[in-house]
Amino acid sequence: MAEIEFVDIVKRYPDGFEAVKHMNLDIRDGEFVILVGPSGCGKSTALRMIAGLEDITEGDLKIGGEVVNDLAPKDRDIAMVFQNYALYPHMSVRENMGFALKLRKEKPDEINRRVTDAAKILDLEQHLDRKPANLSGGQRQRVAMGRAIVREPKAFLMDEPLSNLDAKLRVEMRAAVSRLQQRLGTTTVYVTHDQTEAMTLGERVAVMRAGILQQVDSPRELYENPKNLFVAGFIGSPAMNFFAGTLESDSVRTPMGAVPLQDELRRRLEQHGAGSRNVIVGVRPEDFEDARYAAEGHEGWTFDAHIELTESMGSEIYAHFDFEQSEQLEAEELRELQEDAGTADVPQSGTSGHAVARVDAASDVRPGSTARLWLDTNKLHLFDPSDGSSMTRPKEAAAAPA
Numbered sequence: 001m002a003e004i005e006f007v008d009i010v011k012r013y014p015d016g017f018e019a020v021k022h023m024n025l026d027i028r029d030g031e032f033v034i035l036v037g038p039s040g041c042g043k044s045t046a047l048r049m050i051a052g053l054e055d056i057t058e059g060d061l062k063i064g065g066e067v068v069n070d071l072a073p074k075d076r077d078i079a080m081v082f083q084n085y086a087l088y089p090h091m092s093v094r095e096n097m098g099f100a101l102k103l104r105k106e107k108p109d110e111i112n113r114r115v116t117d118a119a120k121i122l123d124l125e126q127h128l129d130r131k132p133a134n135l136s137g138g139q140r141q142r143v144a145m146g147r148a149i150v151r152e153p154k155a156f157l158m159d160e161p162l163s164n165l166d167a168k169l170r171v172e173m174r175a176a177v178s179r180l181q182q183r184l185g186t187t188t189v190y191v192t193h194d195q196t197e198a199m200t201l202g203e204r205v206a207v208m209r210a211g212i213l214q215q216v217d218s219p220r221e222l223y224e225n226p227k228n229l230f231v232a233g234f235i236g237s238p239a240m241n242f243f244a245g246t247l248e249s250d251s252v253r254t255p256m257g258a259v260p261l262q263d264e265l266r267r268r269l270e271q272h273g274a275g276s277r278n279v280i281v282g283v284r285p286e287d288f289e290d291a292r293y294a295a296e297g298h299e300g301w302t303f304d305a306h307i308e309l310t311e312s313m314g315s316e317i318y319a320h321f322d323f324e325q326s327e328q329l330e331a332e333e334l335r336e337l338q339e340d341a342g343t344a345d346v347p348q349s350g351t352s353g354h355a356v357a358r359v360d361a362a363s364d365v366r367p368g369s370t371a372r373l374w375l376d377t378n379k380l381h382l383f384d385p386s387d388g389s390s391m392t393r394p395k396e397a398a399a400a401p402a
Helices: 043-051 095-104 108-122 139-147 167-184 194-201 219-224 228-233 264-273 331-342 395-399
Strands: 004-012 017-026 032-036 058-063 076-080 157-159 187-192 203-209 212-217 241-247 250-254 255-262 275-281 288-292 298-312 316-323 350-361 372-375 382-383
Touching: 004 187, 017 043, 017 212, 032 043, 032 194, 043 058, 043 076, 043 157, 043 187, 043 275, 043 395, 095 108, 095 139, 095 255, 108 139, 108 167, 139 167, 167 255, 187 288, 203 219, 203 228, 212 228, 219 228, 228 275, 228 331, 228 382, 241 350, 250 275, 316 372
Parallel strands: 032 187, 032 203, 076 157, 157 187, 288 350
Antiparallel strands: 004 017, 004 058, 203 212, 241 250, 241 275, 250 255, 275 382, 288 372, 298 316, 298 372, 316 350
């Protein structure tokens, strides 16, 4: 059994800085959980506390129901895969993978069996007698994973293991990691800064910000029903667009005009007790479309937008457009997202900005032109500017256990 449980855990350094603040998270036996967030959010610190490489200031960490706060790393039966492969250059792949078992004084036959089995899983059989210098980056990373697999641990901990690989290899290795975890069924905690990795790998994703867990949910739930501005802006690529808005009885006034509120959205706002007030409106790029290619039968809103830039992705086009708004867009979460992602991905706060629409590849939108765009009004997200909380997240989703 390898359930991992954070019970009100705090990590405080001698200078008073709290890297992790009252973290509560239950990782089920055999589950694949991703810790994701911007640099400095505490995700790697949380992982290192599981491994025993960081002391816990307050709270309890349980592995398999046992409190392990004072247990040495070697006694926790955890295998860790790091960003750098940490392979011994003078040893062969076979020797690297079996080294930890050799230190445990396992029998040579048992070491050979485990190494051979792991090599089959990772497609490394033909490389067992080669040195790391003669392997590609992806092969080296697979060797590092093999070294963890042969130990047959209670849990795997992976700290940004793919960040040193090129883009194409990262896609291939993401698939390999996912297949590996499904095959082994071992509890896995995976840390990444890349939200694409998080959304494609994890059964559940834990989004962190400034040492605090923001939301723990399935990738789909994070995408469709973000708990707050930070989660909404961090999850999704390109990032969600944000606009200043004013909520009225049956519409929300935005830079695109007075967008009508559909019945489902109005019901959600009523559940949250929202009346007329200033709000932050969130729209994902894929919820825009060239008006000529808008889905028939879908309720929406059309408006004219000045196109500043287009990016053809082959199967779709990213159309960047400018907008002006009467209210200044200000929220601490947006400032943090800008610092982490850059203003090319998240609109700057203020009365002017830009947004991104993902439109059909057949669209003839061009830079410098005015295009007629369509907005799916069923997909609006509204947030409270005072605390960043979602005003349109379903109450049942908000009440669901993490």
